[in-house]
Amino acid sequence: MIPLVIDTDTAADDCFALLVGLLHPRADLKAITMVAGNVGFEQQVHNALLTLGLAGRLGDVPVHLGAQRPLVREWRSASEVHGDGVGGLRRLDDAHAPSPEHAVDALIRLAEEHAGELTVVAIGPLTNLALAVRKEPRFAALVKELVIMGGSINGRGNITPAAEYNIYVDPEAADIVLGAGFPNVTIVSWDPLTLRDAVFTAEHIDRIRDLDTTLSRFFVRANQATFDFDVRVGINGSTHPDSLSVLLAIDRSYALEERRYRMSVETRGELTRGATVFDWRSDEPNVTAIERIDAERFFESMLGLLAQEAAPGYGELLAG
Numbered sequence: 292m293i294p295l296v297i298d299t300d301t302a303a304d305d306c307f308a309l310l311v312g313l314l315h316p317r318a319d320l321k322a323i324t325m326v327a328g329n330v331g332f333e334q335q336v337h338n339a340l341l342t343l344g345l346a347g348r349l350g351d352v353p354v355h356l357g358a359q360r361p362l363v364r365e366w367r368s369a370s371e372v373h374g375d376g377v378g379g380l381r382r383l384d385d386a387h388a389p390s391p392e393h394a395v396d397a398l399i400r401l402a403e404e405h406a407g408e409l410t411v412v413a414i415g416p417l418t419n420l421a422l423a424v425r426k427e428p429r430f431a432a433l434v435k436e437l438v439i440m441g442g443s444i445n446g447r448g449n450i451t452p453a454a455e456y457n458i459y460v461d462p463e464a465a466d467i468v469l470g471a472g473f474p475n476v477t478i479v480s481w482d483p484l485t486l487r488d489a490v491f492t493a494e495h496i497d498r499i500r501d502l503d504t505t506l507s508r509f510f511v512r513a514n515q516a517t518f519d520f521d522v523r524v525g526i527n528g529s530t531h532p533d534s535l536s537v538l539l540a541i542d543r544s545y546a547l548e549e550r551r552y553r554m555s556v557e558t559r560g561e562l563t564r565g566a567t568v569f570d571w572r573s574d575e576p577n578v579t580a581i582e583r584i585d586a587e588r589f590f591e592s593m594l595g596l597l598a599q600e601a602a603p604g605y606g607e608l609l610a611g
């Protein structure tokens with residue numbers, strides 16, 4: 292079992308990434324930590340609790356609230372991409388509240404409790420991770436592996452032509468994290484990895500719909516806004532980098548090619564804020580980028596997870 296924390300700005304693909312962490316037989320999800328990103332903070336917390344409810348894990352995996360805005364910059368949402376992130380669904384059980392422990396304290400505590408064993412998967416802006424690094428200087432060294440969904444390998448962005456969203460929102464945090472000395476940092480990039488290997492086409496979505504489970508209905512509904520947005524901007528389906536990041540953290544055999552780089556973030560550029568530079572020539576690499584995955588196997592594994600039954604009570608919420 293792999294002890295895991297997922298740091299997330301929960302909407303759409305973040306919800307499915309949480310399902311991977313909650314339902315994969317090798318994942319031991321210790322906590323979900325929330326960071327400002329995709330949609331309003333309260334909506335993100337609602338989405339995480341809804342996902343936990345669907346997976347039947349409410350009260351079992353704690354949700355910790357973290358940074359509600361980036362370190363320096365104004366927050367920028369991605370609600371034009373994801374809508375509210377769950378297709379307008381409202382959670383059934385509002386008795387369960389987030390943990391009173393702050394996300395940064397939970398990250399540090401779990402890294403100490405599982406020193407050298409904990410994997411952290413960061414699928415939102417890196418604000419909480421940067422704060423943990425600043426609060427506890429030993430934090431980075433205690434984490435076994437940090438998987439970051441962020442950046443493009445000298446390629447195109449999504450929120451701007453130059454920058455990928457997670458890095459763009461808090462470039463100063465990304466800069467701190469990349470310089471913190473984490474022993475193993477794995478990067479799941481937007482370009483080329485997500486755009487080539489983590490796109491679910493209309494045919495893929497039909498296969499998910501045909502599963503006809505509560506979880507598959509949730510996926511199709513929560514994914515619709517992202518699917519429509521991605522197709523509008525010329526992608527051949529919806530993008531799933533966050534789900535892929537969690538899966539790779541649990542099972543690295545999905546990666547077919549990897550390469551070491553020195554990754555840096557532009558914090559000063561006007562047109563290039565949050566752009567990532569991957570130096571392939573460096574003698575001091577600080578990340579390993581996944582360059583290619585088995586895309587079909589990734590989709591099949593998502594299909595397998597979504598074929599499982601959801602917790603009782605959610606069928607009605609998603610009926611029709």
Ligand code: BDR
Binds near residue numbers: 533
């Ligand atoms: C990333 O930005 C967010 O909108 C997605 O959840 C993903 O983590 C892709 O750039």
Ligand code: CA
Binds near residue numbers: 299305329415533
């Ligand atoms: Ca995300």
